Amino acid sequence: MAFREYKIGCWMFGIALSFSMTVTIFLPSIDISSMSSTKEALEKQLTYGWESGFNYYDPFLQGKDKPIKVILNKDPMTGEAIDETAAYVFPAGTHFPNGLTHDNILGDDVQKASVELGKIDQASEEAGAVFLVQTTEDDVPYIENATATRGWQVDAVLNAAEQKIYAGAGKTMFIREGCWWCHTLLPEQTQDWQTFGRPPLVGDFNGESPTTFGSDRKAPDLLHVGSRNSSREWMTMHFFNPRLVQPHSIMPRYDYLWGDKDANGNPIDLEAWDREYLEYAKGNRVYPPEVPEPAPDSEARKLIDFVLNLK
Amino acid sequence: MAWTLRRPLHTLTTEDENQRAKDLWEGESLGGIAENNNPLPRPVIGLLLLTYFTAMAITFPLYGQRPTAAIYADYVALLNSEPVQEVINDTSLPYNERNDKAMAMIEDALAHFDSKYTFQREQHPISMDQLKIIAPQIVELQTAGVDLEEYIVVGPEVIKSNFFNIQPDGTVIAKQPWWDKGYTVACWWFIVFCLSVIIAVKRLPPFTWRPDHSIAH
Amino acid sequence: MLKYLFAKEEDIPQGTAAVFFAVSSIAWFIIGTGLGSFNAAKLAFPDFFHGSYALQFGHMRQVHVHAVIFGWIAMAFAASMMYITPALGNTKLWSEKLGVWNCLLYNVGLCLALALLWSGVTSGREYSDHIWPIDLYIAFVMVLPWALNVWMTILNRRTQGIYTTNWFFGACMFMTVIVFLIGNLPEWFHLTGLNEAYMTWWFAHNILGLLITPVAAAITYYIVPKITGNPLYSHRVGHLHFWSIVVFYSTPAAHHLMSSPLPEWLKSFASVEGVLILVPAIAYVCNILLTMQGKWAMFVENIEIKFTITGVLLAIPLNMQGGFQQTRAINWYIHGTGWIVAHAHLALLGFSTFAEAAAVYYGLQVLLRRKLYSSSLANFHFWMLLIGFSLYWVSMTIAGLIQGAAKIYEVPYMDVVIGEHPYMVVRWLGGTMVFFGNIVWLYNMVMTARAGTPVPAGRQPAEVAYTR
Known part of the structure; x- marks a missing residue:
């Protein structure tokens, strides 16, 4: 690049900027995206729902379109006493977090367990669903779609709830x-x-x-x-x-x-x-x-x- | 463009091109502003080199390292030994005195052995109460046969802390922040930058040439 | 302004867009620093304005930040670019009409954006707080027409050469557009988790590092040679500055999240590059200060040079802090404390504000062809800004060191709040001084337009004597 030779300068600028973005955006995103969800991440997703900032379904940030976390002491179907359980209730129409709708968020093992054991692929936003966070024998956390696996319906779970925690709307x-x-x-x-x-x-x-x-x-x-x-x-x-x-x-x-x-x-x-x-x-x-x-x-x-x- | 090996720092352009550049440089007024052709002052070049070496030295993670579970493994072994347990369960003494006495025994015993963890132990002293809380977790990890250096002690918990230095086949490259590909990229980044900028400015007329600003201004 | 919106391009006087941007920027500077002073009062005395629920701190803080960044700093940049770019190409602005519309829609959009932030409608991401419809508006209505005007003016220049200032203007507008569109990917595509957190800071780092710092520097590259009459010390050092900005300043985004669980290699890389921002800084400061050779009397006598060189001198502590505070060795102590707040104000209220104020002072005099109304008021403004900023910076740095010490010695947080209280009061005083100084500035500029001594054609405003 000689004195006032701007074409080469523009090429150098473009190459430098592209290199910079490759190293600072592309490479880290591969590493970050390859990480599996921990149990905390599953609980957070199910507590906070799809999006807590501005979004189309809650443009004025009033806490709409949010799941409800409930504490259960009895089985909502049979009324039998069970160990204290946290269930995440998505009433009909509530949008699911990315982990439930995209295959690449939870991580391979967690995704596999959530589909095979937790049947999350059977949950639908239109009908609503109730989710639990579970752990496999190999210590892999996964999401269980209790509406499919146990027949727990949204209304029944809300009625049987010992405590309702509006942490999603709270966020x-x-x-x-x-x-x-x-x-x-x-x-x-x-x-x-x-x-x-x-x-x-x-x-x-x-x-x-x-x-x-x-x-x-x-x-x-x-x-x-x-x-x-x-x-x-x-x-x-x-x-x-x-x-x-x-x-x-x-x-x-x-x-x-x-x-x-x-x-x-x-x-x-x-x-x-x-x-x-x-x-x-x-x-x-x-x-x-x-x-x-x-x-x-x-x-x-x-x-x-x-x-x-x-x- | 050709690099004259006998004079590596000399201009990389031919005489004709240099002459054209000089004419352009002197014959044009950019909004009434002229530019000189001075080099970087020598002390400033020194400052830039110093900056680079400082950058590598100061970012290297010798500081602020977190305690690994491994540095407490010997503490736990001694805690679970018979003499120390006797002191801890000796109900004739008040709770705090028992703790202090037991800890003194452990530290005394450790002082008699060389250990690669001596320095880190001084950096991260532990209280008997905290030791009692983490001890079962460390024993459990030892039973499981994992490498304790991959675990850190965070408050009452012993947590796996090695996430990014493991190959897909399970090979562990490093257990703490240390030399990683970030530094490798940074070295190449700097080298390529220096080469590009040197080539760019070496294509200008040599810095011994002073433009005459009286022509266009 | 309104009469030019539908005028023919050739009927609009040259410099109209720059004047409108400059006046808007001063107005937004007053609004932004007023909000800042108000917020600081809340931090010193939380119940001071109790009862006015519309003025909650949590709603007002981001309004202050975006009023000064988008209102003052960016609009002062636009004003500078709209008169400096054509001047350096010996030509006129590509389209004054586009510039005038740009300024109008910029002000309208900014009012809307701030009103939404004020009411709590936010994306919840620091520095990219605006919701995505506003982001689209900012990118395509506020920034792109401005960038287009700059690029087209450079392309239509009547010189073969492009002066250093214009390299920066053209390249920084390009990088700003790219950073804006890529940095908001989490919102366009609902990215989540650590990717979202990292992209938030990638955006924040690059919008500050690739727009604000280099453009402020580019302005001084124009002001100093132009007013002193000295040639720029070195064209080749300008190269070093420009290329090291592109190569080193665009990479350390991860150093804003050193204590988070990002990949360690990314932190290492970001941290090394973070120290290397000293390369452009050293090249730049050296180039400007050596350009001043033989003309140092103007640092005292000339108000624009006084502002510019103060800004350049403030760039030295700014870059020393910026380079070293992000390393693992130091970051653990000061991360998340008032130290960082002080540093951010050193960059925006120290370095870049002083450089821009000079450009706006000089630009308005040149474009209106009137000598500044009062040098006494300008000096008063300068000292209000400098003393107010210094009080702010010193008090927040001390508060940050208190917080840092409390962090490692496990001091109960309540005691930190009590210990910081006097510094919060000083911070409020400093911010208020800046606010009042700016009101004086606006008065001075309005009086310049109305009653300033006319500058004869072909002369510099600096060559005309002050009457007040």
Whole structure:
């Protein structure tokens, strides 16, 4: 390339950029895509559904198109007592995560077990389905389509549920409200595990979107927060006004996620609550005003479910 | 274009081409801006070479390594030995004292043997409580006959940590971050870059030539 | 502006698009830094604006980021390109009309994009927060026409040569389009898992490294020789800078995820390349500072050179941080802390903002053919920016070191929040200074258009004396 010889320059530029993209996109994607799902990845996919950020089925991030995680203590068909089981209910029309619809997400062994033992190929989005996460004798995790293998129907499972966990819709709230701008979901591989628990491993993310690692940590990591603090009362107070339980917290209040009515159907008056709280903060009251219990269909309930479900 | 081996750093273009380049260089005003033909100052070349060697040296993963399960294998063996178990089960002493005494016995015993893990053990000291939690997991792995260096200790768990240095046939190339194909690619990347840029600038008129900016400006 | 939308191409005065982009960029700079100052207040005093639920921190943070990146930085780039590219080719802009439409649709699109982010409609991916319909709009309505104007102007130049600045402008617009389309693959094709996480950061790294840093550098390649009258120190060092940007700066994306379970070889490669970003940095700083030989008095006397050279000097700590903070040896300490926030502001509010502010100051004077209204106000703006930024950078760096120490010594997180509080207050003060400085700037530029001393044809604004 001589002085002002631009044709060769353009070729060199194109070649350099293509090389760069081959090494930084193509080669890593082969390695990353060849990793099998871990059990965590299966649970996450089934909990969070297809997509938690903006998508066609939930354009305003209201927590639509999401599965419901339920805890069962009895068989929904027979009513017999069983060991506590987590089932993932996809009501009719709910979109399945990529792992159920694409062959290359779960990893070879997991995919094989999920089809042969779990019959996931028989599940359909139109009819809805109930899934379980199981492990083979060889320690390979797989997804079981309980609607096909056990005849568990969506309505029966929801009726028999001991507890309903709206963690899927909660993750949508987590993204919409920008929780991940301060709370990461990535304990670091080098130092963090003493405080924040096990760093995620390579197969822990298959099928999850978005992963919302977060990068700018102004608050504790939340990947295992449900193991550190499993108190729903504490979480409820903390979301309503973090200063009630952590006087120095800089977290915003999320009291507006409670909506208009609390769990008992009483209207929520945030301004009145603030006035009473101000009295308390000034020292004119001994106790802060009572935090209303979030209604079962409120956004606060979903977000709290999501956080408590991060084990 | 021909490389004169006797003068490897000399311009790679013929005299005619150089003359054309010089005329172009001096005869044209790009929005009123002119360009000189200076080389990189020598100290800056030194700085660039230093940057490259620093890049290799500082990115090499000598730091921040995580403790493998292997460095605690001897701790576990000693923990399960009879004298240490006696101390741990000695209910006449308070819990903490028992722990401290047992740990002191283990460390004393380890100090008498050479081990390739001595350095890592100093880097990653362990408490008796944590040792008790990971001990059964390490014993289990030993029974299974796996290589403990492929496992790391993360809090209360012993986890397989080797994912990317295993060939499809199961051969293990490395157990910790070490020399990997990333460094190999990085070396070639730098070499090819240097060659390309040297060839590109060597096709310019030699840097001893100073353009005369009074012609076009 | 509106009267030119449907005017004939030949009826639109040269430089119209650049002026519109420049004025928009200053307006967005005020909005963006205002939002930043507001967010910083929230971090210092969380209940300060309690009750205004529309102003929640979690909804506002990304609006600040995208207002400054797409509003201020990118539009100041567009303004610079639309007058510098034709000037260096001794020609006129390929299409002023396209430029004017581009500016209008850019502003409209940005308002829409920020409104959606504000209301929480997001893809949940940092730096590519915009939802995919907005991504399409950005790529094909905001960026591609702008790029087209730049490329076509370069192709239609009336010189044989292309000056270094224009290599960067043309190549960076190309890389930006490519990075935008490939970096958003997870959204176009619903990629999931680690691929999605990695592509998010591939996008974020490359949009910063292949657009913002090199274009800011390219602007200084124009401003410094043009205003000082010195020839560029070295054409061949320009080569080294350009090629090392393409080869080294486009590769270290994985260093943003050093603590995640990406392939180790990818981290090793990214990390080596990450240190090698010092190669373009050294070549660039050396080239510009040596161009200043004999004209250092202008660093004090001339406002554009003052801004530009301050930016170039800030590029030194910027690249030293950027090169070394991502290595395994250092990253474990400062990853995810305020240190990184300080570093990001050093790149955007330090280096590139100072370079662009110079280009906008100079461009508006040249295009309006008016001497800057007041040198005192410009100096006031400079010092508000520099002191405000320095307060911000120092306080966030200290806060980051506190967080890093707390991370390895397992300090309860609450104590970190308490320890950081004074630095959060200083950060707010610094950001607010930048905000007020920018309001003064807008006033100064409006007054320049209205009451600045006319610059005679054939003269440089720098050759005309200030009256205020």
